[in-house]
Amino acid sequence: MKALMFGWEFPPHILGGLGTASYGLTKGMSLQQDMDITFMLPKPWGDEDQSFLKIIAANKVPVVWQDPEWNYLCQQLDGRMSPEEYYRYRDCIREDFHHIGTSGIGSIEFSGRYPDNLLEEIGNYTAVANVVCRSLDFDIIHSHDWLTYPAGVVAKQITGKPLVIHVHATDFDRSRGNVNPTVYGIEKYGMDMADHIITVSNLTRDTVIYRYGIDPAKVTTVHNAVEPISKEIENIQPIKGSKDKVVTFLGRITMQKGPEYFVEAAYRVLQKTQNVRFVMAGSGDMMDKMIRHAAYRKITDRFHFTGFLKGNQVHEMLKSSDVYIMPSVSEPFGISPLEAMQVGVPTIISKQSGCAEILYNAIKIDYWDIDAMADAIYSIITYPSMYSFLKNEGKKEVDEIKWEYAALKVRKVYDMVLGH
Amino acid sequence: MKSICFYFQIHQPFRLRRYRFFDIGNDHYYYDDYNNEEIIRRIAENCYLPANNLILQLIKENNGFFKVAYSISGIALEQLELYAPEVIDSFRELAKTGCVEFLGETYAHSLSSLNEDSEEFETQVKEHCNKIEALFGMKPKVFRNSELIYSDAIGERVAQLGFKGMVTEGAKYVLGWKSPNYVYCCANNPRMKLLLRNFKLSDDLTFRFSDWAWDQYPLTADKFAGWIAETPESEKFVNLFINYETFGEVQKAHSGIFEFLKALPEFAKQKNVSFATPSDIIDQYMPVDQISVPYPMSWADEERDVSAWLGNELQREAFEKLCSIGERVHLSQDRRLLQDWYYLQTSDHFYYMCTKHFTDGAVHSFFSPYDSPFEAFTNYMNVLSDFIDRVNSQFPEGIDNEELSALMKLINTQENLIEKLTEENKALKECNANAEMAVSPAPKKRVCRKKAESAELTETSKTEKKAKSAKSSEKEEKPKTARKRKTTEK
Numbered sequence: 075m076k077a078l079m080f081g082w083e084f085p086p087h088i089l090g091g092l093g094t095a096s097y098g099l100t101k102g103m104s105l106q107q108d109m110d111i112t113f114m115l116p117k118p119w120g121d122e123d124q125s126f127l128k129i130i131a132a133n134k135v136p137v138v139w140q141d142p143e144w145n146y147l148c149q150q151l152d153g154r155m156s157p158e159e160y161y162r163y164r165d166c167i168r169e170d171f172h173h174i175g176t177s178g179i180g181s182i183e184f185s186g187r188y189p190d191n192l193l194e195e196i197g198n199y200t201a202v203a204n205v206v207c208r209s210l211d212f213d214i215i216h217s218h219d220w221l222t223y224p225a226g227v228v229a230k231q232i233t234g235k236p237l238v239i240h241v242h243a244t245d246f247d248r249s250r251g252n253v254n255p256t257v258y259g260i261e262k263y264g265m266d267m268a269d270h271i272i273t274v275s276n277l278t279r280d281t282v283i284y285r286y287g288i289d290p291a292k293v294t295t296v297h298n299a300v301e302p303i304s305k306e307i308e309n310i311q312p313i314k315g316s317k318d319k320v321v322t323f324l325g326r327i328t329m330q331k332g333p334e335y336f337v338e339a340a341y342r343v344l345q346k347t348q349n350v351r352f353v354m355a356g357s358g359d360m361m362d363k364m365i366r367h368a369a370y371r372k373i374t375d376r377f378h379f380t381g382f383l384k385g386n387q388v389h390e391m392l393k394s395s396d397v398y399i400m401p402s403v404s405e406p407f408g409i410s411p412l413e414a415m416q417v418g419v420p421t422i423i424s425k426q427s428g429c430a431e432i433l434y435n436a437i438k439i440d441y442w443d444i445d446a447m448a449d450a451i452y453s454i455i456t457y458p459s460m461y462s463f464l465k466n467e468g469k470k471e472v473d474e475i476k477w478e479y480a481a482l483k484v485r486k487v488y489d490m491v492l493g494h
Numbered sequence: 495m496k497s498i499c500f501y502f503q504i505h506q507p508f509r510l511r512r513y514r515f516f517d518i519g520n521d522h523y524y525y526d527d528y529n530n531e532e533i534i535r536r537i538a539e540n541c542y543l544p545a546n547n548l549i550l551q552l553i554k555e556n557n558g559f560f561k562v563a564y565s566i567s568g569i570a571l572e573q574l575e576l577y578a579p580e581v582i583d584s585f586r587e588l589a590k591t592g593c594v595e596f597l598g599e600t601y602a603h604s605l606s607s608l609n610e611d612s613e614e615f616e617t618q619v620k621e622h623c624n625k626i627e628a629l630f631g632m633k634p635k636v637f638r639n640s641e642l643i644y645s646d647a648i649g650e651r652v653a654q655l656g657f658k659g660m661v662t663e664g665a666k667y668v669l670g671w672k673s674p675n676y677v678y679c680c681a682n683n684p685r686m687k688l689l690l691r692n693f694k695l696s697d698d699l700t701f702r703f704s705d706w707a708w709d710q711y712p713l714t715a716d717k718f719a720g721w722i723a724e725t726p727e728s729e730k731f732v733n734l735f736i737n738y739e740t741f742g743e744v745q746k747a748h749s750g751i752f753e754f755l756k757a758l759p760e761f762a763k764q765k766n767v768s769f770a771t772p773s774d775i776i777d778q779y780m781p782v783d784q785i786s787v788p789y790p791m792s793w794a795d796e797e798r799d800v801s802a803w804l805g806n807e808l809q810r811e812a813f814e815k816l817c818s819i820g821e822r823v824h825l826s827q828d829r830r831l832l833q834d835w836y837y838l839q840t841s842d843h844f845y846y847m848c849t850k851h852f853t854d855g856a857v858h859s860f861f862s863p864y865d866s867p868f869e870a871f872t873n874y875m876n877v878l879s880d881f882i883d884r885v886n887s888q889f890p891e892g893i894d895n896e897e898l899s900a901l902m903k904l905i906n907t908q909e910n911l912i913e914k915l916t917e918e919n920k921a922l923k924e925c926n927a928n929a930e931m932a933v934s935p936a937p938k939k940r941v942c943r944k945k946a947e948s949a950e951l952t953e954t955s956k957t958e959k960k961a962k963s964a965k966s967s968e969k970e971e972k973p974k975t976a977r978k979r980k981t982t983e984k
Contacts, residue, residue, distance in 0.1 A: 346516055434849070437868045445514055446869075452515040453872035456879075459811030460871060467849070 102477030117186030223264025275428025598634030649680030
């Protein structure tokens with residue numbers, strides 16, 4: 075079976091959880107012998123792992139007919155695409171995209187991030203999909219997250235192949251309910267047009283059903299999983315300066331992640347114990363507010379901000395922690411607690427996170443219940459058996475959550491849509 | 495004639511309130527009164543009262559033909575006394591009929607039998623016997639351990655406490671091909687007779703009675719008595735040990751469970767099946783074999799072992815912490831501490847911490863007031879931390895239990911001695927005063943009298959001397975004890 079996937083992020087250059095999930099899922103699916111995946115990205119960097127799937131660089135696909143000189147073409151393609159492939163796509167240009175500013179070879183530039191002109195990039199991406207889908211042979215279209223829904227819909231309209239969309243998040247999660255009408259419009263349009271919808275948790279499934287008015291029969295939950303940790307990461311040594319216990323919040327410091335509840339819980343714990351430090355790692359639009367809040371509570375001597383962590387720093391931080399906490403107000407899934415559990419860190423998650431649906435050996439609290447949160451933190455740092463139980467059992471549990479199994483469920487959805 | 499041996503278990507824990515860690519050291523009240531009262535009132539109205547009335551009626555109608563046994567934990571009795579005293583009255587009335595037996599158990603429905611190093615188990619069993627005797631006027635002769643936990647070692651301990659029999663689970667992995675419908679005996683002490691629960695027939699009532707999917711649904715008294723009558727000729731009785739809450743609470747009244755019970759004696763009579771209490775059976779039959787249970791078994795879950803209470807690290811840490819403080823609690827003799835100590839030992843607290851999610855997890859979470867085992871653990875440990883602090887604050891730090899108990903003993907004996915001596919002293923003083931009174935008003939007497947007097951005088955002077963020496967010894971001892979006290983109070 076051949077699948078054409080539209081995605082926005084792919085490791086190693088990722089900005090959020092979407093890239094990690096796309097990678098894990100496609101890798102898991104590639105384990106199925108007859109599965110053939112083509113994955114379109116706005117701007118690949120060239121160092122992506124292409125051993126198990128084919129990546130199409132959207133920023134090299136011609137949407138306007140040009141006849142560049144061979145050397146110039148090769149230089150422009152920069153190894154991301156072969157000239158033969160380029161010509162194949164050029165033969166499939168059917169619509170006029172002259173209104174889009176194109177480069178010398180007729181392709182469009184992408185930032186590959188989430189710029190201010192995001193809507194324009196989405197439109198351009200859709201134009202590229204218009205060309206690509208005509209030249210490829212596939213059985214099913216799979217769009218990851220709202221940015222690529224329009225591309226999926228276009229491909230479906232052109233080829234008549236069924237469309238599956240994968241909801242990694244909705245705007246309700248990102249905005250605590252104050253949705254952006256344009257974004258909502260795009261999401262709703264994609265969901266209406268899709269033949270089937272895959273959500274990453276039942277929480278998201280409910281949002282899709284109740285907030286977007288989608289027929290429940292059309293929505294299936296496939297929980298995310300986590301990649302096994304590599305040797306390289308396993309060998310990272312924890313750095314720990316003092317004997318104090320470390321409680322870590324790791325993620326974007328935004329409204330969605332509930333950082334203020336963490337500060338409040340820290341304040342409560344510090345009233346009672348002194349041998350503990352709190353770390354808020356990451357950056358985001360609420361960071362300054364959080365620093366001010368910690369100062370207001372007079373706990374800054376024990377409450378630390380690291381700023382944005384890159385690459386291995388993330389795992390260093392995780393490994394040096396005694397407790398990982400994710401008090402998200404609304405989290406479609408949240409892979410990071412699973413990653414913390416992989417390196418043996420006891421984890422506290424909010425009940426409003428999708429991953430709470432599949433995790434047992436983690437403490438679950440309501441994000442607003444700071445007393446319960448403080449109590450859970452205190453319990454892990456005070457009672458040794460609680461720490462070791464969560465550490466060992468948590469690791470055991472999370473090692474059994476594999477992308478392979480998630481991929482099988484996705485495959486089932488494909489088969490169902492195709493009527494196999 | 496075959497017999498049905500009914501034994502009903504009644505137990506309700508004192509559930510803990512949400513006890514956050516900032517309460518440690520600030521608030522020493524641990525119980526969720528609202529919840530406890532609400533639950534015990536509800537169960538009393540749905541189950542205890544109607545079931546008791548029905549059983550009383552059945553006993554009276556059948557003139558001693560219908561018999562049952564109860565095992566009520568001390569904790570449950572305390573809750574009933576607090577919130578539903580009418581239930582106690584109705585049990586008293588049942589006790590008067592003479593057709594009801596009360597079994598002995600641990601006062602706190604605790605896991606103390608699993609702690610071999612401490613006397614806690616014995617203390618609690620005695621405490622429970624006293625309570626039962628005080629309330630119902632009969633001394634338990636047959637023992638039932640909390641959750642039917644049993645092992646050879648426990649059987650031996652129970653025998654030493656003077657019980658002639660014990661009821662426990664007829665776990666498949668222990669019995670193998672053997673039938674639970676015989677009397678067995680303990681491997682460590684052949685005088686200890688064992689009655690084993692017939693879990694198939696017991697669970698038919700407890701779990702399957704109103705299960706439509708069960709192929710025997712609906713279960714009627716006729717059918718049930720028939721099954722018992724059909725057991726092999728040599729099997730003389732069937733042990734049905736069930737939770738009393740089965741009547742009216744687990745199986746609601748509308749399921750017809752009361753009607754089932756009501757009809758049972760009548761159909762039993764027709765099928766030539768009678769009723770007996772555990773004592774009747776133990777007196778009547780000899781053991782056919784001994785059973786050996788080296789590791790503790792219970793009636794919980796599919797495994798029938800103690801993993802529901804001590805299966806994971808969390809439960810074991812909590813239990814060890816709890817046990818470690820036991821000796822000190824008894825040394826302190828503070829009544830509030832002793833009460834909390836009993837309440838905290840209840841096995842239910844450990845049951846809530848069970849993490850066997852997939853198979854039996856549903857049953858565990860059904861009874862648990864907590865959302866998750868982790869919450870149960872955190873809450874319990876917070877309470878326990880506070881309790882331990884309270885116990886420790888009674889004694890100076892850095893003294894181990896042995897030294898402490900030696901000191902306590904010394905203080906006690908010294909105190910007793912002081913008391914004794916002061917009394918003696920007082921008595922002698924009085925005696926002395928009397929003697930002086932006797933001496934002073936009669937100065938002029940005849941010689942023979944004088945002689946007698948002088949003899950008297952010498953005697954009193956002797957006693958005076960004695961008193962003096964006692965006083966001096968007292969003086970010597972007082973600073974000593976005072977010093978001891980100081981050291982212990984540090």
